[in-house]
Amino acid sequence: MSTLTPGFADPVLDAQATFRAVLEAMSRPGRIQRAGTGLRPPAPMMPAAAAVLLALADSGTTLWQDAGTDAEAWLRFHCGAPFAAMPAEAAFVLATGAPPVIADLNAGSEEEPERGATLIVQVAALEEGAGWRLSGPGIEREHRLAVTGLPSDFVAAWARNRGRFPRGVDVILCAGERIAALPRTVAIAEG
Amino acid sequence: MSPPDDRSAEGGGDLNRPGQTKGPVMEGYNFAYLDEATKRMLRRTILKAVAIPGHQIPFGAREMPLPYGWGTGGIQVTAAILGPSDTLKVIDQGADDTTNAVSIRRFFTRVAGVATTERTAEATIIQTRHRIPEQALREDQVIVYQVPQPEPLSRLEPRRAETKRLHSLADYGLMHVRLYEDIARYGHIAKAYDYPVMVNGRYLMAPSPIPAFDNPKMDRMPALQLFGAGREKRIYAVPPYTEVRSLDFEDHPFRPIRAPHACALCGSRESYLDEVITDDRGGRLFVCSDTDYCSGRVALREAAE
Ligand SMILES: [Zn+2]
Numbered sequence: 143m144s145t146l147t148p149g150f151a152d153p154v155l156d157a158q159a160t161f162r163a164v165l166e167a168m169s170r171p172g173r174i175q176r177a178g179t180g181l182r183p184p185a186p187m188m189p190a191a192a193a194v195l196l197a198l199a200d201s202g203t204t205l206w207q208d209a210g211t212d213a214e215a216w217l218r219f220h221c222g223a224p225f226a227a228m229p230a231e232a233a234f235v236l237a238t239g240a241p242p243v244i245a246d247l248n249a250g251s252e253e254e255p256e257r258g259a260t261l262i263v264q265v266a267a268l269e270e271g272a273g274w275r276l277s278g279p280g281i282e283r284e285h286r287l288a289v290t291g292l293p294s295d296f297v298a299a300w301a302r303n304r305g306r307f308p309r310g311v312d313v314i315l316c317a318g319e320r321i322a323a324l325p326r327t328v329a330i331a332e333g
Numbered sequence: 334m335s336p337p338d339d340r341s342a343e344g345g346g347d348l349n350r351p352g353q354t355k356g357p358v359m360e361g362y363n364f365a366y367l368d369e370a371t372k373r374m375l376r377r378t379i380l381k382a383v384a385i386p387g388h389q390i391p392f393g394a395r396e397m398p399l400p401y402g403w404g405t406g407g408i409q410v411t412a413a414i415l416g417p418s419d420t421l422k423v424i425d426q427g428a429d430d431t432t433n434a435v436s437i438r439r440f441f442t443r444v445a446g447v448a449t450t451e452r453t454a455e456a457t458i459i460q461t462r463h464r465i466p467e468q469a470l471r472e473d474q475v476i477v478y479q480v481p482q483p484e485p486l487s488r489l490e491p492r493r494a495e496t497k498r499l500h501s502l503a504d505y506g507l508m509h510v511r512l513y514e515d516i517a518r519y520g521h522i523a524k525a526y527d528y529p530v531m532v533n534g535r536y537l538m539a540p541s542p543i544p545a546f547d548n549p550k551m552d553r554m555p556a557l558q559l560f561g562a563g564r565e566k567r568i569y570a571v572p573p574y575t576e577v578r579s580l581d582f583e584d585h586p587f588r589p590i591r592a593p594h595a596c597a598l599c600g601s602r603e604s605y606l607d608e609v610i611t612d613d614r615g616g617r618l619f620v621c622s623d624t625d626y627c628s629g630r631v632a633l634r635e636a637a638e
Contacts, residue, residue, distance in 0.1 A: 153369065154363065154364045154369065155364065155416065155417065157369065157372070157373075158364070158365075158372075158414075158415070158416045159416060161372075161376045161413075161414070162414065162416060164380060165376075165379065165380065165383065165414065165557075168380050168383045168384060168572075169383050169557045169572050169573055170472075170572075170573060197373070197376070198373060198376060198377055198380075199373075200370060200373050201370075202370070202373075202374060203377070251501075252501035252502075253497045253498065253500070253501040254497075255385050255388065256378070256381040256382070256385060256388065256390045258381075258384075260380070279386050279533055279571075279572040279573075279574065279575040280383075280572040280573050280574060280575070281574060282553075282555070282573075282574045307385075307535070308385050308388060308501075308535065308536075310384075312380070312381070312384045325383060325384035325572075326384055326385070327384065327385075327386065327533065327572075
């Protein structure tokens with residue numbers, strides 16, 4: 143096994159800063175935050191996705207990922223999260239390639255919708271001010287977000303995800319050291 | 334790791350200077366007191382709470398060095414989000430200088446070394462018991478409510494399994510009946526505190542025992558609102574700019590109530606007032622419950638004179 147690159151330089155304060163970035167992203171869908179500066183996770187994992195998992199995943203959460211054996215070893219060492227055999231069984235799903243079908247992931251139950259999975263999707267680019275028109279809780283009027291690198295059927299799949307509220311999956315988009323979140327409440331209209 | 338003794342903490346008066354204070358983190362404690370596994374669990378819960386506005390999520394509460402009723406739920410939420418660059422304000426019924434507010438502020442000064450303030454405008458995190466500041470909150474602020482009873486249906490349906498079912502069905506007929514009975518009996522809805530609200534048109538939510546006067550401030554607030562119930566071990570949230578509607582009826586619309594007086598100190602006719610007994614012969618006057626708002630207005634008036 144190759145030598146593992148380090149996790150957070152300051153496990154306590156870096157985890158806090160990453161969490162606040164995710165909280166801000168989840169509270170204001172479409173606004174871009176920074177996470178993972180200085181992290182060098184094994185390819186193809188990006189710093190932002192690695193930071194989100196370091197901050198939130200642990201032995202109490204199940205994890206599924208498609209990033210390969212180096213990434214698995216890194217996550218196993220730094221997070222200690224048990225790996226799920228199928229995406230449907232995981233609390234956190236990391237997609238570095240084509241993301242799994244949202245409808246196949248755990249959406250929680252009507253009484254416990256909080257059990258719905260968090261899907262972390264790596265994309266090629268995230269930019270504010272163009273692209274999708276987002277509306278819903280967390281958004282005063284409209285936020286615009288341009289996402290490069292999602293499958294063409296994502297917006298239709300998202301509408302179905304949103305349609306079963308309060309059940310649903312929440313998404314964290316990552317591009318390099320940038321993150322933006324799509325809580326299950328957000329409505330996406332294509333620009 | 335043993336919890337700091339709150340009684341001995343009461344003795345360390347110099348940690349509680351009014352205004353901005355900042356001190357070194359007490360040795361022997363993790364930043365913000367909680368261990369990292371507990372923080373991660375709370376943080377995951379908070380994120381799901383934001384994603385499902387108004388929905389109560391149970392969490393594995395930890396023993397805190399303050400008894401229930403002192404805001405342990407709010408303290409756990411604050412400890413999970415707080416960072417070294419935050420400035421914390423703590424209010425109890427609008428006041429920064431009560432024993433409860435002072436103890437919580439001192440606790441976070443000791444275990445996180447964060448700056449504290451009594452000024453609403455300077456705070457990045459405001460932990461509150463039973464009030465929302467008069468000054469409108471901003472996007473760069475988070476308000477954390479201490480919640481004694483998170484379940485708005487608890488007095489109508491004591492069984493948790495049943496209230497969970499009612500929330501899943503958005504079946505809030507029990508609450509409507511209860512409010513309508515008030516109208517039939519008293520001519521109005523006799524609920525001055527913890528007045529139930531609908532969040533984003535989906536979940537019935539207890540706003541905590543804030544006066545109904547404060548309810549309209551929750552609606553489409555630019556700041557994130559987080560709620561922590563320590564004894565009941567539940568967290569819920571209202572994201573920014575989210576609709577929060579006080580329950581009412583077409584023929585009996587919701588009306589926020591305040592005492593029909595001006596503040597005896599600053600003259601405000603807009604703020605929420607507390608009645609203060611001034612002597613044992615029935616003397617009384619009304620003053621702002623929000624002490625920062627009131628002293629700010631008094632200072633402005635003195636500067637103008
Ligand atoms: Zn006043």
